[in-house]
Amino acid sequence: MNRPATHLPLGPVAWTVATFLVAALPHLLAMPPVLGVVVFALCGWRLLVARKRWRLPPGWLRLLLTIAAIGLLAVSYGGLWGRRAATGMLCLMLAAKMMELSRLRDLRMVASVSLFLIASQFLFNERLVLLVYLFGGVLLALAALLRIQQLDVNRRTAPGGDVALLRQSALLLVSALPMALALWVTFPRLAEPLWGLPDEVMDGKTGLSDSMSPGSIANLFLDDSPAFRAEFAGEPPPPSQRYWRGPVLWRFDGDTWERAFLPSRTEAPRVPPGSNDYRYTVQLEPHERRWLFALDHPVRVPQDARLSLDFQLTRRNPITTLTEYSVRSNPDFTDMPRLPVTLRQLAVSLPEDRNPRTREMALELRERFEDDRALIDHVLDWLRTEPFYYSLETAPLGRHGADEFLFDLRTGYCEYYASAFAVMMRAADIPARVVTGYQGGFWQEGGQYLLVRNSDAHAWVEVWLEGSGWTRVDPTAAVSPARIRSGAGSVAGGGEGLEWLRALRNRYDRLQHLWNSWVLGFDADRQQRMMNFFGLPNLSRTGMALLMAGVLGLIVLALAWAWLRQPARSRDPVRRAWLRLARRMQRRGLGPGLGETPLAWAERVAHRLADGARFLELARDYCAIRYGDRGNEADRQRFIRAARRFPVRRAVEPRRAASV
Amino acid sequence: MNKPSTARSGAPLAEDLARARATVNEIIVDKGEVIDLAFSALLAGGHLLIEDLPGVGKTTLAQALSLAVGGDWQRIQFTSDMLPADILGVSMFRREGEQFEFRPGPIFANVVLADEINRATPRTQSALLEAMAEGQVTVDGRTHELPRPFFVIATQNPLDLTGTYPLPDSQLDRFLLRTRIGYPSAAEERRLLTEPDRRNLLKDMEPSLDPNRVMELIGLAGELHVSEPVLDYIQALVAATRSHPAVKAGLSPRAALALIQTARAHALVMQQDFCLPDNVRTVFPALAGHRLQPVAESGMDGDAVAAEILESTPVP
Numbered sequence: 003m004n005r006p007a008t009h010l011p012l013g014p015v016a017w018t019v020a021t022f023l024v025a026a027l028p029h030l031l032a033m034p035p036v037l038g039v040v041v042f043a044l045c046g047w048r049l050l051v052a053r054k055r056w057r058l059p060p061g062w063l064r065l066l067l068t069i070a071a072i073g074l075l076a077v078s079y080g081g082l083w084g085r086r087a088a089t090g091m092l093c094l095m096l097a098a099k100m101m102e103l104s105r106l107r108d109l110r111m112v113a114s115v116s117l118f119l120i121a122s123q124f125l126f127n128e129r130l131v132l133l134v135y136l137f138g139g140v141l142l143a144l145a146a147l148l149r150i151q152q153l154d155v156n157r158r159t160a161p162g163g164d165v166a167l168l169r170q171s172a173l174l175l176v177s178a179l180p181m182a183l184a185l186w187v188t189f190p191r192l193a194e195p196l197w198g199l200p201d202e203v204m205d206g207k208t209g210l211s212d213s214m215s216p217g218s219i220a221n222l223f224l225d226d227s228p229a230f231r232a233e234f235a236g237e238p239p240p241p242s243q244r245y246w247r248g249p250v251l252w253r254f255d256g257d258t259w260e261r262a263f264l265p266s267r268t269e270a271p272r273v274p275p276g277s278n279d280y281r282y283t284v285q286l287e288p289h290e291r292r293w294l295f296a297l298d299h300p301v302r303v304p305q306d307a308r309l310s311l312d313f314q315l316t317r318r319n320p321i322t323t324l325t326e327y328s329v330r331s332n333p334d335f336t337d338m339p340r341l342p343v344t345l346r347q348l349a350v351s352l353p354e355d356r357n358p359r360t361r362e363m364a365l366e367l368r369e370r371f372e373d374d375r376a377l378i379d380h381v382l383d384w385l386r387t388e389p390f391y392y393s394l395e396t397a398p399l400g401r402h403g404a405d406e407f408l409f410d411l412r413t414g415y416c417e418y419y420a421s422a423f424a425v426m427m428r429a430a431d432i433p434a435r436v437v438t439g440y441q442g443g444f445w446q447e448g449g450q451y452l453l454v455r456n457s458d459a460h461a462w463v464e465v466w467l468e469g470s471g472w473t474r475v476d477p478t479a480a481v482s483p484a485r486i487r488s489g490a491g492s493v494a495g496g497g498e499g500l501e502w503l504r505a506l507r508n509r510y511d512r513l514q515h516l517w518n519s520w521v522l523g524f525d526a527d528r529q530q531r532m533m534n535f536f537g538l539p540n541l542s543r544t545g546m547a548l549l550m551a552g553v554l555g556l557i558v559l560a561l562a563w564a565w566l567r568q569p570a571r572s573r574d575p576v577r578r579a580w581l582r583l584a585r586r587m588q589r590r591g592l593g594p595g596l597g598e599t600p601l602a603w604a605e606r607v608a609h610r611l612a613d614g615a616r617f618l619e620l621a622r623d624y625c626a627i628r629y630g631d632r633g634n635e636a637d638r639q640r641f642i643r644a645a646r647r648f649p650v651r652r653a654v655e656p657r658r659a660a661s662v
Numbered sequence: 663m664n665k666p667s668t669a670r671s672g673a674p675l676a677e678d679l680a681r682a683r684a685t686v687n688e689i690i691v692d693k694g695e696v697i698d699l700a701f702s703a704l705l706a707g708g709h710l711l712i713e714d715l716p717g718v719g720k721t722t723l724a725q726a727l728s729l730a731v732g733g734d735w736q737r738i739q740f741t742s743d744m745l746p747a748d749i750l751g752v753s754m755f756r757r758e759g760e761q762f763e764f765r766p767g768p769i770f771a772n773v774v775l776a777d778e779i780n781r782a783t784p785r786t787q788s789a790l791l792e793a794m795a796e797g798q799v800t801v802d803g804r805t806h807e808l809p810r811p812f813f814v815i816a817t818q819n820p821l822d823l824t825g826t827y828p829l830p831d832s833q834l835d836r837f838l839l840r841t842r843i844g845y846p847s848a849a850e851e852r853r854l855l856t857e858p859d860r861r862n863l864l865k866d867m868e869p870s871l872d873p874n875r876v877m878e879l880i881g882l883a884g885e886l887h888v889s890e891p892v893l894d895y896i897q898a899l900v901a902a903t904r905s906h907p908a909v910k911a912g913l914s915p916r917a918a919l920a921l922i923q924t925a926r927a928h929a930l931v932m933q934q935d936f937c938l939p940d941n942v943r944t945v946f947p948a949l950a951g952h953r954l955q956p957v958a959e960s961g962m963d964g965d966a967v968a969a970e971i972l973e974s975t976p977v978p
Contacts, residue, residue, distance in 0.1 A: 577891075597973045599939040629889045630936035 010103065014153055015052040017146035018109045019045045019100070024139045025116040026093045028123045028132070033090050034078040040071055041097040048100040059101055068098040085125050092119055106153055113146045128324060130517040137175070144171035184557055188550035190543045191526035210459055212249045212291065214438055215258040216399055216407070216417040225456040226507070228287055229440060230295060231515055232452045235281040239297065241442055243333060245462065245474065246295040246454060248439030250312040252348050254428075256356040257403065259421065259436045262348055264311040271309075273301050273332050283328045285518050292316045294327055295439055295454075298474065299337055302330035312435070312472075313337065324522040337472040341433060349433030349466065357425055359405040364429030374432050374467055381426060382480040385419070388412070392482035416478040420461040423477040433466035437474070449512040576638050579645040580624050586650045600624055612651040620644060676933060679879055682730040682870035683931065689726040689863050690719055692850040698931050699841050699948050700727055700815070704876070705883045705927035708838020708920065709794050709814040711779075711952070716819060718843045724775035724815040725864055731876055732869035733772030733809070740782040742825060746789035753802045764801060769793055772809055772873050776816040780826040787829065790814070791836045811876045831955055838920055839945065840952040879930065886926040887936040894978040895939050896921055899946060902971045908960035909967055917953050924949055939977045946972055 023045055030038040051058065059067075071094045072082075079087040096119070099112055120139040123132055145167040230246075238244075252262035273279070280297055294307055294315040303309050304327040308316050315329070341349075352361075371377040391413040399406050399418075404425040407418050420436050427434035441460035443452040462476040530540055533549075541549060580600070587593050592610060594603040604621030608614035623641050626632040633641070679701075686697050696712075700723065703710040712720050721737070728735030738749060751767035768774070769790070776790060793799050794814050799806045816837065818829065834840070846854060854860070871879075896918060904912025913921070925941040932941065947968040954964035962970075 595973070597943075597975050597977065599943055599977045601938065601940050602943075625938055626936075629892055629938050630887065631889050632936075 009055055010052060010105075010109065011153070012049070012052040014109055014146070014150045015103065016049060017142075017149045018103070018112050019049055021113050021116045021139070021143045021146040022096055022119075024142055025119040026096070028127075028135070029089050029093050029119070032086065032126070033093070037071075037075060037078060037090060037094065040074065041093055044097040044100045048103060058104055064098070064101045067101065068095075071098060089119070089122050089125070092122070106150060109150045110147065113143050113150065116146075117143050128522050130514050133517070141168065141171050141175055144174050181554070181557055184553045185550065186524075187529070187532070188546065188553050190546040190550065191524075191529050210248050210289070210291065210293075210438055210440075212293075213258050213260045214249075214251055214417055214421070214436060214461060216403060216414065216421050227456055228511060228514070229289070229454050229456045229458065230284050230286040231511075231518070232282045232284045232443070232454070233450065234452070238282075238445065238452055239280060239333065242479075243297075244442050244452070245298055245437075245460075245476075246440040246443075247298055247300070247313060247315075247437055248293055248295055249437075250310075250314050250464075251436040251438065252312075254352065254421075254425070256353040256401070259424075261314075262312075266308040266310050270303070271299070271301050271335065273335065277332050277334050280331045280333070281328070282331075283326060285515075285523065286321055286325045286327070288322050288324060290320050290322060292318070292320055294321075294325075294329075296329045297331040297333070299332055299335040300329050301332045301335060304328060324518055326523050326525075336470060338466065339469075339471050341466050341471075346433050346466070349435055350428045350431055352425065352428045357402045357404040357429070359402070359409055360422070360425055361429040363408075364426050368430045374465070377430055377432070378427070378465065378475060381423070382475070382477065385423075385477055385480045390419075390481045392478065416461045419477040419481060420463050423475070424463045427463065427465055435464050435472075437462055437464055441476075444508060446508065446512055446515070448509075449515055451515060453508070453511050453515075574628070576624065576627050576641055579642040580628075583620075583645045583648060583650075590650055590652060592650070592652075610653055612653050613649060614653065617648065620648060675875060675878060675882065676930075678870050678875060679931065680933060685730045685867060685870060686723070686726045689860050689867075690723050691853065691860075692846050693719070693723070693843060695944070696723070696841055696843055697727075698928065699839055699945065701931045702924050702928040702945055703839045704731065704811065704813050705879050705930055706838055706920070706923045707811070707880050708924070709816070709836065711834070711837035711840040712815060712817045712843060713820050713840060714817070714843045715821060718845065720815075720817045720843060721775060721777065722861060722864075723843065724773065724817075725861075726867070727815065728773030728775075728813075729864060729867045730870055731773060731811075731813075732872040733811070733876075735773040735775065736768040736771035737775040737777060738768045739777045740779050740786070742781055742783060744782050744786045746786050747801075749786065749790055750793065750799045750801055751806070753804070762802065764804065764806060766806065767799075769799065770806075770808060772811055772813065772876075774812075774814045776814055778819060779816040780818045780823075780828050782827065784827050784830075787827065787833065790816075791833050794836050809873065811873055811880065831952075834952045835917075837952065838924060839948040841948045880927075883927040883930045884923070886929055886934075888922060888926060889936065891978045892925070892937050892939055892942065893922075895942055895975075896925070898975050898978065899942070899950075899971060902975050903950060903954055903967070906954075906967055906971060908956045908962045910955045910957055913950060913953060917949070921946065921949055943972055 023042075026041060030041060050056070072091070075087065075090050075094055076082055079090065081087060082091060092115070096112055096115060099108065103109060103112065117140060120136055120143070123136070145164075148167050148170055232238075249261055251259035253260040279301070282297075284295065286294060294304075294317060296303070296313075296315050299313050300309060300315055303315055306317065307327065308318075310316065317325075338345075367377050367380060371380060389412060392415060393413050394415055396414045396418065397411060399411070404422040407414055407422045408426070411418075424434040424436050438459070438461045440454045440458045441462070442458050443454035445452055460478070462474060462478065464472045464474050467473050529546070533539075533541060538549075584594055587607070592607045594600070598606070600621045604618050608618050611617050620641075623633075623637075623644070627638060627641055683697065683701060686700075687694060690697060700710055704727070712723070714720060724737070725735065747767065749767045749769050751765050751770065753762040753764050755761070756763045779787060779790070782790075793808065794812075797808050797810075797812055799808060819826075845851070900913045900918045900921070903909055906912070921942065924945045925937050928941040928945050929935075929937045934941070947965055950968040950971075951963075951965040954967050956962045956964060956967055
């Protein structure tokens with residue numbers, strides 16, 4: 003092991019540490035806090051070392067600490083596999099590298115790997131804000147690399163301040179954009195994403211679960227992030243009809259509602275002619291489950307989706323990336339005019355030993371009302387007139403959940419109502435099932451799309467009625483009509499004064515929507531369509547790769563041409579400053595002739611310049627420095643500054659009329 | 663910061679040079695550039711060929727130059743019946759001493775004006791040119807050193823070619839610079855016509871220098887600083903002559919060396935203490951013009967080629 007010959011100065015170390023921390027921050031936030039503390043501690047300690055010129059720890063200690071950190075990681079994640087653990091590992095290793103940051107090479111390595119680390123956040127999230135963050139991080143990383151470069155004695159670069167570094171780095175970033183754009187447009191898209199491991203990608207965020215026990219989606223209501231966006235061809239349905247169907251739950255064990263695994267439909271449902279269909283395209287945010295959401299009742303579904311007997315729309319694979327699909331829904335469709343016996347049995351079964359009070363009331367009602375519809379109306383009326391309240395803040399339910407809710411608690415939200423109502427229906431021998439999904443959404447006037455947030459999650463009931471088949475009944479609407487008309491946010495309370503914030507968020511979502519449509523949604527299909535638009539035939543993946551190579555080749559050629567055309571860059575900064583001044587003069591038509599010497603040029607144009615005498619002086623200084631090898635470094639810097647600041651202004655030409 | 667200015671060492675020497683230059687400028691008015699070139703040729707240790715019509719002041723220039731420099735000067739009017747001995751000198755048998763005695767010819771002087779050199783036969787011409795190249799004269803097997811400095815100003819009439827032997831191209835190379843004087847401007851000509859004869863001034867002229875100091879100046883010129891970019895420039899110019907389509911053969915390395923030396927001398931004449939591209943540019947046509955042999959069909963002469971190269975070669 004060779005000891006570092008020289009101590010790394012604080013400046014480049016600080017730049018590198020800052021780069022690493024910015025790159026690691028999104029990962030750190032998702033990590034167990036103890037790991038974040040380790041990373042921050044190591045970075046802070048390294049800065050102190052640079053500041054106080056301490057020695058770095060010996061090899062055995064570094065090894066020990068690194069092994070301990072990896073052990074901590076393995077314990078925190080229960081292993082070293084998976085995306086989270088892998089990026090966590092990368093963060094930890096880079097932080098451990100802080101302990102042996104002793105040479106230029108190490109600094110370069112950390113700054114370069116930080117670039118990869120920043121990009122790896124897209125494994126978890128593809129939001130627009132992260133792109134902005136990515137640009138910021140890359141800017142910082144490039145500036146850090148430039149700063150490190152200044153230390154390199156082999157490659158002397160002009161010293162510059164921090165602002166100059168950032169400017170230079172921005173220049174690099176901007177000049178890389180055309181290449182990035184070309185790559186992005188022409189890179190062959192895969193029909194399926196390359197990654198999409200269904201593990202803990204949602205960062206603890208719950209999508210809609212495939213089971214329901216009252217109280218389970220409470221945290222979903224507080225999640226304001228978008229669930230999906232829908233664009234309609236034509237008018238969107240009115241707010242009271244915006245029921246986005248998700249999992250349909252049949253089995254009830256007294257606590258939890260679960261799905262029944264019904265066979266899928268082999269053919270598309272038949273639609274009565276002349277019906278008023280809704281045609282729309284949904285951009286579904288990744289939610290790690292298989293289902294897609296559609297309005298009642300989906301009749302034309304995407305190719306790669308299955309429609310089950312109870313109108314659940316599912317995909318073969320979990321939705322791990324932004325997914326776009328088109329659906330046609332018919333609101334007037336009659337679902338199952340005839341109910342098979344097996345399904346009927348499933349839809350009325352209840353655990354025997356639960357909810358005696360509810361069953362008792364249901365039997366009573368059954369005796370009073372022959373007609374199912376009358377019974378349902380009565381129950382809804384009862385819910386409306388009795389003191390039932392809609393609230394997200396409520397108590398958990400015990401063994402006889404429906405009893406406790408209907409007769410004692412009387413405060414809850416959609417799940418409570420839907421579950422209790424379905425239990426009541428089943429007790430009265432009316433086939434009932436619970437449907438979960440989303441209800442409502444925010445209509446973006448500017449963007450012409452419906453934004454549905456996770457807080458719009460909802461649960462309602464479908465009952466089977468003679469003549470109309472499965473019919474939607476929303477007991478929550480009976481209690482709190484506002485929940486259905488204007489969305490969960492309006493009843494959840496709070497945020498009255500935050501109107502402007504909500505407006506801002508809605509505006510931001512429009513940007514996000516554009517980003518989703520044009521960037522994330524730029525899949526193989528769109529790519530093909532764009533190629534067709536430019537008159538290119540449908541290309542195979544190989545063809546696309548060749549096209550990409552071709553486009554990149556053209557860009558490289560163009561860059562090479564531009565590079566060769568520009569006058570050879572002098573290594574002498576004094577000469578470069580002079581040539582820059584010459585170019586500025588050229589723009590005023592006062593440039594030097596091809597074979598003209600600096601002095602001859604200056605003497606020729608001096609009288610046409612407002613500051614001619616100063617220009618002559620500059621030219622003499624230049625000659626003394628460049629041809630006379632006169633002046634020290636300070637003189638050279640002074641000349642460079644003077645040349646940069648020299649104002650190129652034409653002298654006021656004496657008017658000819660006046661002189662005559 | 664230092665400006666291109668007075669020489670570092672031997673400031674009085676530089677002042678003497680300035681005075682000599684001023685004196686010559688007083689006598690030959692309005693010909694500053696030619697005079698500077700003449701001084702450059704002298705201080706670079708070379709010789710000067712003036713190609714011009716009679717009566718434009720060639721002889722006066724040579725005379726003034728030699729007077730300003732100090733030392734003795736000789737004028738040789740070349741004719742077609744001239745023999746080498748008429749220039750170099752002869753060995754005569756002295757009866758008293760019973761031995762040969764060398765009687766030096768007119769070439770034994772610091773400044774020699776060789777007038778109308780193309781009137782002499784090639785044999786005579788080459789005797790002069792050899793003496794110029796060697797700095798010594800060999801007569802009857804005995805070598806006689808020429809005085810130092812030894813500076814030949816030769817003139818040649820480019821128009822009246824009947825009965826002449828134009829110098830062959832290979833011999834032209836012996837002259838460091840070739841230049842023209844040209845007519846004076848109208849105003850200066852008027853002064854010439856109205857004022858008393860300037861040649862009278864020659865009689866009262868005090869030499870500002872002497873041969874020793876000229877030798878010192880030559881040494882000083884040889885040490886003058888030439889920076890990398892100026893060397894780049896010189897190399898670029900020389901390379902351009904070699905690739906120019908109108909030229910049979912470009913400048914030789916010897917010519918390149920001469921270019922550096924002349925540029926240095928010119929810088930010294932201009933009172934600079936380092937060499938500028940401007941010095942190179944000024945001396946380049948005089949140095950390259952007679953050395954470049956254009957192909958006949960190009961329709962250009964050496965001077966035109968040199969000018970074109972100067973215009974198209976960027977100054978590094």
